[in-house]
Structure formats: C-alpha cells, structure tokens
Amino acid sequence: MVEFVREADFVALGGTVLTLDAAGRRVRALAASGGRITALGSERDISRLIGPETTVLDLAERTVIPGFVESHNHPAFFGMTLAAPVDAGSPPNDTIADIGGRVAQAAKELGPGEWIRGFRYDDTLLADGRHPTRADLDPVSGRNPVVLTHVSGHFCTANSLALREVGITAETPDPPGGLIVRDARGEPTGVLVETAAFLVTSRLPGQSADELANALLLADEEYLANGVTSVHDTGIGLIGGAAELEAYALLRRAGKLRVRVRGYLFDGLLPGLDEGHPEPPEASADDKFAMTGVKIVADGSIQGKTGCLAEGYTCAPDEHGMMLLESADLGRRIAALDAAGWQVAVHGNGDAAIDAIIDGYSRLGSPRGTGRRHRIEHCQTVREDQLDRMAAHDVLASFFIKHVYYWGDRHRDVFLGPERARRISPLVSARSRGIHFGLHSDTPVTPVPPLEGIWCAVRRITRQGKVLGPEQAVDVDAALRGYTIDAAYLAGEEDVKGSLEIGKLADLAVLSGDPTAVDPDRIRELTVDATVSGGEIVWRRETTGARR
Structure with missing residues (x-):
C-alpha cells in the first residue's frame, strides 16, 4: 500500500484512515503529492516521506474519511440565503406576524426602493397554517418591493410593489407548469407556485455575476466547514440565470473556487438546450469546475x-x-x-x-x-x-x-x-x-x-x-x-474521488471520531475538524494541529 517517493507535499498520520475502497481498508496514515494520494500505510512508513517542505497534519487519533461529495445542492441559492436581510424560516419564526416584523426591520435599514429578499419560510410550520400574502407584507414593507422564497424553493410570495415591478397583474396568464394564486376577484395574492415563482426570482435585481460570485463564496466556506470537497450544482441558472455561469467563471479566473463543482445546467437556461444543443463542453483542466449534465x-x-x-x-x-x-x-x-x-x-x-x-x-x-x-x-x-x-x-x-x-x-x-x-x-x-x-x-x-x-x-x-x-x-x-x-x-468520477486510494485526489475530511465505531445516535454529533482538498488544508478548526 506504500508507494515511496522522495518527499511528500502533505502527510496525515496518527489516527484512523477509512479508505472506503472496495475492501474497506483502514490504515494509520497517508501521503499526497501534486494533489493526489501517493501512499497509504503505517505511521512508521509514511513518516519516512516527511521532508522540510511537507505539511504534516497530526490527526491526534481523529478519523480521516474521503471528502464528502454532495450529490444535489444549489450553491448560489444557498449563498443568497446566507446573505439575505430576512430569515423567514421556522425557527426562528412562529407566525406570519413574526416574519412581518423582520421585513419591517429590513425596510427601516434599507433605503426606499431597495429590494428585500427573504428565504426559508415554511407554511406548514407557521401557526397560521398558510403562505404569507401581499396583504400581510404590504403594511410592513414601506416603499420596498419584497419577495420571500419558500424553504422548498418551489414557491415564493411577493408584496404588491414587487408584483408590479415584475409585471404580474390580474391579466397575467399562468405560465406553463406554474400558478399565480388569485383571490376571489381574480387579483394575485402574491403567492406564486412552481414556474411562476421561477419567473419572478429570475427577474430580481441583485443577481449580477459579481453578487452571485460573492454568494458562491459564502456557500463555499460553509461546505468546507462541513467536510464537503465536491458539490453537484443541480440547476445552474435556476435562480440567477446565465449570470450564475459567469459567476463561476469569475471565481475560476481568480482562483477562488475551493470546492470542486460539477455543474448541471437548468434546462431552460440556454437557447436550444432542451433540444440537445449545444453539446456538452469538455471538462475544465483545473478540475475545480466541470459541466456535467x-x-x-x-x-x-x-x-x-x-x-x-x-x-x-x-x-x-x-x-x-x-x-x-x-x-x-x-x-x-x-x-x-x-x-x-x-x-x-x-x-x-x-x-x-x-x-x-x-x-x-x-x-x-x-x-x-x-x-x-x-x-x-x-x-x-x-x-x-x-x-x-x-x-x-x-x-x-x-x-x-x-x-x-x-x-x-x-x-x-x-x-x-x-x-x-x-x-x-x-x-x-x-x-x-x-x-x-x-x-x-x-x-x-x-x-x-x-x-x-x-x-x-x-x-x-x-x-x-x-x-x-x-x-x-x-x-x-x-x-x-x-x-x-x-x-x-x-457524476462518473469514482475513479478520481470518493475513496482514499493511490492516484486519487487527496480530498479528505478529518472527523472528531469514527462514525463506524460510535453509537449511531451520536453520528450527527461528530464534528469536522479539518478539510483537505488536493492535499491542501483549506479549512480547519483552531484546535486541529498542522505543522510544516
């Protein structure tokens, strides 16, 4: 299991390494060079690969596993929720009035005319047992358009000013696959379902490539803090349109994208895409971002x-x-x-x-x-x-x-x-x-x-x-x-990631304990103490030891 090289770029030793290879092997240490795993074995063997320029991660009896691969996430959407002025979720909100209070506070803090975005409201957890409507939002939003997005992402609700800004009136027809909820007089209530919600959220300001790039960076940090080294972005363009692609390009050019992203374009994003055009581009050379599906x-x-x-x-x-x-x-x-x-x-x-x-x-x-x-x-x-x-x-x-x-x-x-x-x-x-x-x-x-x-x-x-x-x-x-x-x-990547084997990417998560050895009820209590991507420590808790 040890393939000796003169000196490794990175070594982790002094704990349990769950390789998750086909045989389920466990070792005590690993080494990496050039971003790939070069050796697996005992502490004694791997220690021989340490040189003056080697980064050494002392596991202190912690457990190493392959970096997590998140197979369905929405990084730009996630980052936008982290940056939003209103947290409409439950908790902390028990009622629609609680959400309204947060909207009112945001309206005081923002200038007139600025959009107020909120996320994560869940009608099934609110004591009111329903979606907020424009009748709830209009009295607390002042002169600010407001859009709140449901926790599922399949609904949103807007105040009257926001509806007017995006051009939704009583005469607006329901889009295919969507619904504009209306009151007894046929007027929109503010609640928008499925493609009607997508229609609104895709038109909102505050979603330039630069702003979406900042949202992606917020999400990037959260992924790394949880040991996630690869994410399948399943729906690029669903929230920010083509600007999401541009945001990824900005981060790649600046070398700021740390989590590996495998992209799945929303099928309505590019002209002709739902007809099979264009053909998929080749994977990126830097392996940080590739268009997959x-x-x-x-x-x-x-x-x-x-x-x-x-x-x-x-x-x-x-x-x-x-x-x-x-x-x-x-x-x-x-x-x-x-x-x-x-x-x-x-x-x-x-x-x-x-x-x-x-x-x-x-x-x-x-x-x-x-x-x-x-x-x-x-x-x-x-x-x-x-x-x-x-x-x-x-x-x-x-x-x-x-x-x-x-x-x-x-x-x-x-x-x-x-x-x-x-x-x-x-x-x-x-x-x-x-x-x-x-x-x-x-x-x-x-x-x-x-x-x-x-x-x-x-x-x-x-x-x-x-x-x-x-x-x-x-x-x-x-x-x-x-x-x-x-x-x-x-994503067709089992040959390069997902297990700790020689030749694969040195992507790993350091856990506070062995999930296969603790009581199953305690698995979610374990912590991620460090995250490594390509043999580089990209996130760690302050107590996690690493020396050069």
Missing part, C-alpha cells in the same frame, strides 16, 4: 402538494400535485439531451412523476456500453415496481435523505399517510437491486452537514423522535458511501 424539473414538492402523486394527498384526496412538463415533452427533452451527450438529471418527488421520468429513460434503449448515467433527483416516493424498472434500465438516484427527519412527521400525518411516508427514500430497497445512489441535503432546503444525512440514513428518526420506516435504514458503511464513493459515481 442538464437538470430538468418534472414536478414539485410533496410539502407544497405539487409533487405529482399517483394517489391523492392524504390531506386532500382529490389533489394529485402537478407535472411541470407533459410526459411527452419530458421524454422528448430527455432523448434530445441524451443524443447530444449530456448526462440528464430529472427532479422527481411524486411517484406519478417518477413513472414519467422512467418512461423517458426506458425509451433510450440499453445504457450498457454507452457510459450513460442518467439520474432521478430526490426520488422521494419511488415504489418497489419503479425500483425494478430503474434497475432494469440502470437509472441512478440521488435521494433527499434528510426529508425523513425534517418532513417525515408531516408526510406521515398530513401529506402521504403512514404507509407511503415510511417508504420515502427507500435506500434498502434500492440497494438490494444494485441501484447506484447518492445522498443529499438539497441545501438551502435543509442544512449542509453530511454527518446529519448519514445519521438520517442509519436511524431514520423524525423531528418528533419517531422512527419512520426502520426497514429502509442502511448501515453506517452504506450511508458513508452514499456521501462519498457512490455519490462520486453519479
């Missing part, structure tokens, strides 16, 4: 009752959610992108939407020998028969595992009922069929920490402390792989 949104969210279900919602049996695209159109787009060489990632929460997605993939023929790795994102309510079809057509999945904790109780008691709810994110069923899957947090929808996601996959405990579908709980090794090597597989 295209993201399509097929339906909405379960908590917003817009996820498209075969059977009605428990709380509203006559409602089945909505498809944002007709099945034939979805299939056409999948086929065009596949023919052009793009990897396709389709958002599908409801099982009816998942049926349409699998139908689209199944018409492409066998993927064997083609290198094709198309995906279903979230895949929340996928049924057993659908998993059979996914396995038959080698369709991959990125499961939104944190739904179990953050929405499991409401899925069980409100939206899906106990039987469907216990099967959300059915990892054991997928694993038993050999389906490759990654796990994700969909940040900013839920918090970043992968350790929390691993805990969710292993324990399946809800916010109320109830176990939801224990038969779908996987072991710690499988959960770790869902955030490392298996997540890397989803």
Whole structure:
C-alpha cells in the first residue's frame, strides 16, 4: 500500500484512515503529492516521506474519511440565503406576524426602493397554517418591493410593489407548469407556485455575476466547514440565470473556487438546450469546475402538494400535485439531451412523476456500453415496481435523505399517510437491486452537514423522535458511501474521488471520531475538524494541529 517517493507535499498520520475502497481498508496514515494520494500505510512508513517542505497534519487519533461529495445542492441559492436581510424560516419564526416584523426591520435599514429578499419560510410550520400574502407584507414593507422564497424553493410570495415591478397583474396568464394564486376577484395574492415563482426570482435585481460570485463564496466556506470537497450544482441558472455561469467563471479566473463543482445546467437556461444543443463542453483542466449534465424539473414538492402523486394527498384526496412538463415533452427533452451527450438529471418527488421520468429513460434503449448515467433527483416516493424498472434500465438516484427527519412527521400525518411516508427514500430497497445512489441535503432546503444525512440514513428518526420506516435504514458503511464513493459515481468520477486510494485526489475530511465505531445516535454529533482538498488544508478548526 506504500508507494515511496522522495518527499511528500502533505502527510496525515496518527489516527484512523477509512479508505472506503472496495475492501474497506483502514490504515494509520497517508501521503499526497501534486494533489493526489501517493501512499497509504503505517505511521512508521509514511513518516519516512516527511521532508522540510511537507505539511504534516497530526490527526491526534481523529478519523480521516474521503471528502464528502454532495450529490444535489444549489450553491448560489444557498449563498443568497446566507446573505439575505430576512430569515423567514421556522425557527426562528412562529407566525406570519413574526416574519412581518423582520421585513419591517429590513425596510427601516434599507433605503426606499431597495429590494428585500427573504428565504426559508415554511407554511406548514407557521401557526397560521398558510403562505404569507401581499396583504400581510404590504403594511410592513414601506416603499420596498419584497419577495420571500419558500424553504422548498418551489414557491415564493411577493408584496404588491414587487408584483408590479415584475409585471404580474390580474391579466397575467399562468405560465406553463406554474400558478399565480388569485383571490376571489381574480387579483394575485402574491403567492406564486412552481414556474411562476421561477419567473419572478429570475427577474430580481441583485443577481449580477459579481453578487452571485460573492454568494458562491459564502456557500463555499460553509461546505468546507462541513467536510464537503465536491458539490453537484443541480440547476445552474435556476435562480440567477446565465449570470450564475459567469459567476463561476469569475471565481475560476481568480482562483477562488475551493470546492470542486460539477455543474448541471437548468434546462431552460440556454437557447436550444432542451433540444440537445449545444453539446456538452469538455471538462475544465483545473478540475475545480466541470459541466456535467442538464437538470430538468418534472414536478414539485410533496410539502407544497405539487409533487405529482399517483394517489391523492392524504390531506386532500382529490389533489394529485402537478407535472411541470407533459410526459411527452419530458421524454422528448430527455432523448434530445441524451443524443447530444449530456448526462440528464430529472427532479422527481411524486411517484406519478417518477413513472414519467422512467418512461423517458426506458425509451433510450440499453445504457450498457454507452457510459450513460442518467439520474432521478430526490426520488422521494419511488415504489418497489419503479425500483425494478430503474434497475432494469440502470437509472441512478440521488435521494433527499434528510426529508425523513425534517418532513417525515408531516408526510406521515398530513401529506402521504403512514404507509407511503415510511417508504420515502427507500435506500434498502434500492440497494438490494444494485441501484447506484447518492445522498443529499438539497441545501438551502435543509442544512449542509453530511454527518446529519448519514445519521438520517442509519436511524431514520423524525423531528418528533419517531422512527419512520426502520426497514429502509442502511448501515453506517452504506450511508458513508452514499456521501462519498457512490455519490462520486453519479457524476462518473469514482475513479478520481470518493475513496482514499493511490492516484486519487487527496480530498479528505478529518472527523472528531469514527462514525463506524460510535453509537449511531451520536453520528450527527461528530464534528469536522479539518478539510483537505488536493492535499491542501483549506479549512480547519483552531484546535486541529498542522505543522510544516
């Protein structure tokens, strides 16, 4: 396991190194040069590679794992929430009036006419049990246009001034795949659903390439603090349009992008993209950013009752959610992108939407020998028969595992009922069929920490402390792989990252303890003490020792 070189650039030793290779090997130390792992072995062997210019990380009996690979996130959107003047989430807000107070405070601090952005409101956690409307926002917003974005990202609500600024009136038609909610007189209430919300958020000011680059840097820091070294940005352009691409270009030219990003363009971003043009560009030489695929949104969210279900919602049996695209159109787009060489990632929460997605993939023929790795994102309510079809057509999945904790109780008691709810994110069923899957947090929808996601996959405990579908709980090794090597597989990168092996990128996270050895209930209590990218320590707690 040791491949001797004269002197290593980086050495980590004095702890447990979980390689997560196929054999599940554990060693005590590793070395890297030129950004790649060059040696794995005992402390004695690796110490011989230390020279005067070697950066030495003393693990002090901590545990090293591969850097986490987040297989579905929205970095620009996340950074915007970190910088927003209004936190509309619950907690800290219990009522719409609480959110209104934060809007009023922002209006006092900002000049008249400046836009007020807020994020993370959740109608299902507010005591009012509904979305805020322009009637709630107008009295507290002064002369400032206001837009609040739902925690799911599938809704927003705007005050009257914001609606006027973006040109939404009673005469504005609902866009395809979206809804402008109206009152009894036909006037917009301010609540905008699915593509109607996207229509508004894409037109907002404050989303220049420079501003989005600053948002990406805020997200970058949070990822590194949580041991995330690679992120799949699944929907570039969904929030900021083409300026998001320019923001990435600015950071790459300045050498400021530290987390490796694999980009999936929102399918409406570039002219002709949903027709399969242009063809995918070559991967970037610096390996910090590469365009990997295209993201399509097929339906909405379960908590917003817009996820498209075969059977009605428990709380509203006559409602089945909505498809944002007709099945034939979805299939056409999948086929065009596949023919052009793009990897396709389709958002599908409801099982009816998942049926349409699998139908689209199944018409492409066998993927064997083609290198094709198309995906279903979230895949929340996928049924057993659908998993059979996914396995038959080698369709991959990125499961939104944190739904179990953050929405499991409401899925069980409100939206899906106990039987469907216990099967959300059915990892054991997928694993038993050999389906490759990654796990994700969909940040900013839920918090970043992968350790929390691993805990969710292993324990399946809800916010109320109830176990939801224990038969779908996987072991710690499988959960770790869902955030490392298996997540890397989803982007075709398992040969360069996701496990600690000679020749692979020296991307790693240093944990305060061994997640395979602690009580499973304590996994999310572990901390990330350092993050290493390409053999360089890019983030660390002050107590983590490193010397040169």
